[in-house]
Amino acid sequence: MLDAFRDWLTGLDSGFYLAIWAGAAILTLVFLFLGFRTLIRARIIAHTPTSRLRSAAQGFNEIEGTGRAVDDHSLYSPLSFTPCLWFDMTIERLESSGKNRRWVTVERRRSDAVFRVDDDTDEAFVDPDHARVIPHSRRRWRERGVRRGWSTGSSAGFGGQAHRYTEQLLLPEQPLYVLGWLETRGHRNDGGSDLDAVEQRRLDLLREWKTDETARQRFDLDGDGEISEREWSWAMRLARAQARRDVSDADRERVSASNVVHLMRRPDNGDPFIISGLPQDKLVRRKTLKAGAFITGSLVLFVFWLIAQTTRSVI
Amino acid sequence: MGIALSIIVFLLVLILVWGIVIYNGLVRLKHNVSQAWSNIDVLLRQRHDELPKLVETARQYMHYERDTLERVMEARAAVNDAQQRGDVAALGGAEQSLRLGLGNLFAVAEAYPELKANETFQHLQQRITGLENEIADRREFYNAAVNTNNIRIEQFPDVMVAQLFRFRAFRLLEFDRKTTEDVDMKTLFG
Numbered sequence: 474m475l476d477a478f479r480d481w482l483t484g485l486d487s488g489f490y491l492a493i494w495a496g497a498a499i500l501t502l503v504f505l506f507l508g509f510r511t512l513i514r515a516r517i518i519a520h521t522p523t524s525r526l527r528s529a530a531q532g533f534n535e536i537e538g539t540g541r542a543v544d545d546h547s548l549y550s551p552l553s554f555t556p557c558l559w560f561d562m563t564i565e566r567l568e569s570s571g572k573n574r575r576w577v578t579v580e581r582r583r584s585d586a587v588f589r590v591d592d593d594t595d596e597a598f599v600d601p602d603h604a605r606v607i608p609h610s611r612r613r614w615r616e617r618g619v620r621r622g623w624s625t626g627s628s629a630g631f632g633g634q635a636h637r638y639t640e641q642l643l644l645p646e647q648p649l650y651v652l653g654w655l656e657t658r659g660h661r662n663d664g665g666s667d668l669d670a671v672e673q674r675r676l677d678l679l680r681e682w683k684t685d686e687t688a689r690q691r692f693d694l695d696g697d698g699e700i701s702e703r704e705w706s707w708a709m710r711l712a713r714a715q716a717r718r719d720v721s722d723a724d725r726e727r728v729s730a731s732n733v734v735h736l737m738r739r740p741d742n743g744d745p746f747i748i749s750g751l752p753q754d755k756l757v758r759r760k761t762l763k764a765g766a767f768i769t770g771s772l773v774l775f776v777f778w779l780i781a782q783t784t785r786s787v788i
Numbered sequence: 789m790g791i792a793l794s795i796i797v798f799l800l801v802l803i804l805v806w807g808i809v810i811y812n813g814l815v816r817l818k819h820n821v822s823q824a825w826s827n828i829d830v831l832l833r834q835r836h837d838e839l840p841k842l843v844e845t846a847r848q849y850m851h852y853e854r855d856t857l858e859r860v861m862e863a864r865a866a867v868n869d870a871q872q873r874g875d876v877a878a879l880g881g882a883e884q885s886l887r888l889g890l891g892n893l894f895a896v897a898e899a900y901p902e903l904k905a906n907e908t909f910q911h912l913q914q915r916i917t918g919l920e921n922e923i924a925d926r927r928e929f930y931n932a933a934v935n936t937n938n939i940r941i942e943q944f945p946d947v948m949v950a951q952l953f954r955f956r957a958f959r960l961l962e963f964d965r966k967t968t969e970d971v972d973m974k975t976l977f978g
Binding site for chain 1 (some may be wrong): 791794795798799802803806809812813816817820824825827830914917918921922923925926929932933936940969
């Protein structure tokens, strides 16, 4: 098999042979670079501890929560009109000339609208500009002609040129992972913030529950008549969750007028900015496999280049 | 150079680059831990500054609770001492004592309606409770950073680079078990 490959290389035209030789060398380096870059990113994701928004320090942070639209006004994807937080859409047209057929991009649009991530302790705005986004959903389909009402203005309906539509979406109310730079504007615990309102409501709830025998029985999970440390911790968590819900329902204006605003954006120091619909462990596994594939690819290309180099002398 | 030799050289280059990736990753982990520690440090300082105001306000009303107030101030001094020395183990114990002291102070304050109605006290109570929550979160964050670092430097292949360049394990910030056992839940929740 190796001999057949060598014979094929020997029979190639000099120009074509040189192109293959140079292409293999360049691709080896590119695959190597991509492989290690992906591996570094996988390690950064795996090694960065997850912060809670209410106590996150300023700087590079990893947040896990639920994606939400700003002010509950969802964005709609331009192709399928699905409510979403972010979209990336591509329309391609099939061009034929003789035997050659290729897809030409007619239009590509990517949303840059800000959305929110809520991790149950607080929420942050996410500016997706320059982010590497791993979507919740990705669809690709073909149609003849361009959809009616679309801006490109080609003829609609069957009989037109074949078009390929690709749509990637981040969906609202779905788990969201964000790795990026966190900035907080305003001051925390400065009277009047939503955190104060939630904290006050939490203390009130705990005070109410203390005097309510039914509530005490509810938290006495093992029924021994006493509230253990674990049961107390559970009551505190429940009180915080209920307080957040009560405050956001009853005092929405006050919350939206909060003087604390968190923003997640692209880091300026070259660290990655990733917004993912996939959970962290799957993301790490995916990136590690991708890195492995790139590095293996570079090794295969290197062997190919080496055989080409030893078969015919280029320089 | 033969094909076999070239492949070996290529593999050696791969291993070298991989070693650099591992080394840089371990440096990043070390800095994550120091940064997580600094993040706790900032909040401890803020609370250190707020506590005397709270105790001073409470002292004006709670004339018969000198022990409770003094216990808070002693615990505050112990936290500050451990913090200055960077002694993670001592800080865990002192921090738990301070939490208990504050828990007692807020529980006892319930018996002083005038103090409870005092706006300064209310504000300081909220502020300190908020700081307590943030410190608890950041302690978890610090422990997560330490845990990742400690696992990494023992796992293959990172262990080889870690031992070569003497990366060390860090200590978790844990609350003193003995102190935790003394917590009387009835006083907190009854």
